[in-house]
Every structure is written in structure tokens, then in C-alpha cells.
Amino acid sequence: MxxxxxxxxxxxxxxxxxxxxxxxxxxxxxxxxxxxxxxxxxxxxxxxxxxxxxPDEVAAVVAEFIGRELRGLNRYPDRDAVALRTDLAAYLGHDLTADHVWAANGSNEILQQLLQAFGGPGRTVLGFMPSYSMHPLLARGTGTAFIDAGREDGYTLSPEYVRDAIAAHDPDLVFLVSPNNPTGTALEPEVIDAAYGAARGIVVIDEAYAEFARDPRSTALGRLAGRKRLVVTRTLSKAFAFAGARVGYLAADPELVEKLLLVRLPYHLSSITQAAARGALACAAxxxxxxxxxxxxxxxxxxxxxxxxxxxxxxxxxxxxxxxxxxxxxxxxxxxxxxxxxxxxxxxxxxxxxxxxxxxxxxxxxxxxxxxxxxxxxxxxxxxxx
Structure with a gap:
């Protein structure tokens, strides 16, 4: 069942x-x-x-951030969410700036925008199921063909397996999840390197659960420098207990981030959402x-x-x-x-x-x-x- x-x-x-x-x-x-x-x-x-x-004290900080925006709700929000992106970059570290970060209504919208910009009819995205079950649904919704390469015994992925799958299918995008849902396993760095080296298109590392990793160094954020086609997606839903606020984001090369503005809806992230997220980030510790x-x-x-x-x-x-x-x-x-x-x-x-x-x-x-x-x-x- x-x-x-x-x-x-x-x-x-x-x-x-x-x-x-x-x-x-x-x-x-x-x-x-x-x-x-x-x-x-x-x-x-x-x-x-x-x-x-x-917690009550965090809720008070979030409410204070939101309160600053209430009287200005007659105006549209900052359509590029620069202040929020600046705070997200500071949280992530790794010498990232606001230009490296993009935010949207949950990481699902982030993934959808990536597919809208770099996928679409006549293009393919390669995934390794079982993994996040929204990936094929998002692909279908954007007219992108989803290819499931499966996994090795024990639901693992080796560099060789990923490399061979990419060579066999030549996708426009590759989706990898670390830690993977539903298995909970994190990718070895060599798997990410193999995927990026083999792919000609965008390689997306979905890190929705990264803050729960046993080894914090397992994140792919440190591999972004010099890799213009690599994307790391994150969310505030899990580690920040912010699922109801719907805030997701990505880190990538500034040129790639700029291309996402071609498909984002105008003023897609409300002033209230941006403020609430900034309040949560202020209480990250x-x-x-x-x-x-x-x-x-x-x-x-x-x-x-x-x-x-x-x-x-x-x-x-x-x-x-x-x-x-x-x-x-x-x-x-x-x-x-x-x-x-x-x-x-x-x-x-x-x-x-x-x-x-x-x-x-x-x-x-x-x-x-x-x-x-x-x-x-x-x-x-x-x-x-x-």
C-alpha cells in the first residue's frame, strides 16, 4: 500500500x-x-x-519582522527579494553572496523554475528513484520527460553508476538528492563530482534535509565554486520548522540565478513571506x-x-x-x-x-x-x- x-x-x-x-x-x-x-x-x-x-521567543522575532511590513502591504514586495537572499547567503556561508542565491515559495517552486528554465518539451531530466516523489510530477507539469535510472542494490549510488546512467541518457538536467528521501542516505562527494563531470546540462543537488546530516561537510555547497552548472537547493521547512511558511531557495552561479528571473512570476514571494523568513534566519542558532x-x-x-x-x-x-x-x-x-x-x-x-x-x-x-x-x-x- x-x-x-x-x-x-x-x-x-x-x-x-x-x-x-x-x-x-x-x-x-x-x-x-x-x-x-x-x-x-x-x-x-x-x-x-x-x-x-x-519557540515563543522566535515567534516574537518573526512577528516583529512581519510587523514592519504590514502598513506597506498596499505596495508590491521586492520582486527580487534581495534582503532575504542576502540573509540566506550569510546563513549558508561558503563565500556566497545574494547574487548566488534565489528564493521562492518552497523548494518545490525552486525545482519547478529550474525545469521551466532548463527543461520543458523535448528536454529530459534524469532521476534516481526511489527518491523525492515530486521530481517526476514537477517534470510532467513542465512538459519535461522524466527518466528514472533506478539505484543499485541497497538503494545506493556509486560514482560509476551515476556516470554510466548520464552517459546512457544524456539528460538536460540531473536530479540528485542528498540526504535522499526516503532512504535518508547522503551522497559521497565523489558521486556529485562524477555527475557533474559526465553531464552537459544542469546538475541539481536537492539538500532539503542537509542540516540533519551526521557530517555537516557532506553538503555540496563547497563544490559550487567554478561549477557553473551545479545547483544546490534547500528549504526552511525542515530544520527551521517553517513548513507552513513555504520558503525554499537555491545556491548557484550568479548567471544561472539570473536566468531564473525569466520564468519567475512577478512578485512571486510576498512581503509577509520574505519578512517571516528573515525573522527565522535571525534565530538560526x-x-x-x-x-x-x-x-x-x-x-x-x-x-x-x-x-x-x-x-x-x-x-x-x-x-x-x-x-x-x-x-x-x-x-x-x-x-x-x-x-x-x-x-x-x-x-x-x-x-x-x-x-x-x-x-x-x-x-x-x-x-x-x-x-x-x-x-x-x-x-x-x-x-x-x-
């Missing part, structure tokens, strides 16, 4: 496609929109949100403390589930991918019945779990204990090493 998509079908009473469906672009007919189940349960660990609410706690809970999940005999990969994100499930759908339901919502991403024998608060993690681990005790037939446990 995959919960990545919510099917929507427009059909007439006799089962034929509706009039509107027939008017839809042919490549969109019969498709389903992206979605995740939003169920009213006590513990929600399914969408990789930051489990911690914005305080918010990073919560990142450390989420990393601790993530590693706690890994350690405890492994001790039960379930294979769990080391994760560099704010979630883990657990295997050893003989019936993943049944395990998902059993955990849900105990008040904890996790994610079935459609991988056989595996489920994805977002790191939560200490109490939420305890509830999750208790739910697994109860499911293992009551329905051991749902699991395929590994023999524990002494």
Missing part, C-alpha cells in the same frame, strides 16, 4: 472520461496529484515535518538546537529498531527507513491503530518514520513493541549480533 498519492478520477456516470478530463493535456489524463494522508491521530510521523513548534534533538531521536529510533531485529539504514535526514517487514501495509495499519501515523512510500517491506519529540518517539517504539508481540508474522526479523 503506497500512501504517496491520492487518486482523483473524473469520470461520467457510465465510466467514460468526463468532458473536462478530455480537455486536459493528454499527458496529465488519468494522473493523480501528490498527497499524503492527514489523519487525526495523536502522533504524526509521516511527512518529515519538524516536530517542534516555533536557536532553531539548530532543536535540530540536534531531532537527530538524537532519529538515532534513538535506529538503535531501538535494530535491537528488535529490524534492519534500519543509518540516516542523515530527520527520518529513517525501516525494513524487515513481511507485510508493510499490515504493519502500517497496526502502528496507526496504536495512534502513530508513519509513511508507506511504496517500497516492498519498508516504511518511513519521521523523527519526533522524545514522547512521540517513545509512543512509536511502544507501538512497534506491541505489534511485534501481537503479530510477529508481519515481520521478518534479522538475527541480532552479539
Amino acid at each position: 503506497s500512501t504517496d498519492f491520492t487518486p482523483v478520477r473524473a469520470v461520467a456516470g457510465d465510466g467514460r472520461a468526463s468532458e473536462i478530463e478530455n480537455l486536459l493535456r493528454e499527458d496529465l489524463r488519468g494522473q493523480s496529484p501528490y498527497g499524503a494522508p492527514q489523519l487525526d491521530v495523536p502522533v504524526q510521523l509521516n511527512t518529515n515535518e519538524n516536530a517542534f513548534a516555533i 536557536q532553531l539548530q538546537a532543536e535540530v540536534d534533538e531531532l537527530k538524537h531521536q532519529r538515532d534513538r529510533i535506529v538503535k531501538n529498531l535494530r535491537a528488535k531485529g529490524l534492519p534500519v539504514a543509518d540516516s542523515d535526514a530527520n527520518f529513517v527507513l525501516v525494513g524487515g517487514l513481511r507485510d508493510a501495509a499490515a504493519v502500517w495499519r497496526a502502528i496507526l491503530d496504536r495512534g502513530v501515523l508513519i509513511r508507506d512510500v511504496g517500497l516492498p517491506g519498508r516504511l518511513r518514520i519521521t523523527a519526533g519529540t522524545e514522547d512521540e518517539t517513545t509512543a512509536l517504539l511502544d507501538a512497534f513493541d506491541q505489534a511485534l508481540e501481537q503479530r510477529p508474522d508481519m515481520f521478518d526479523l534479522q538475527e541480532q549480533q552479539p
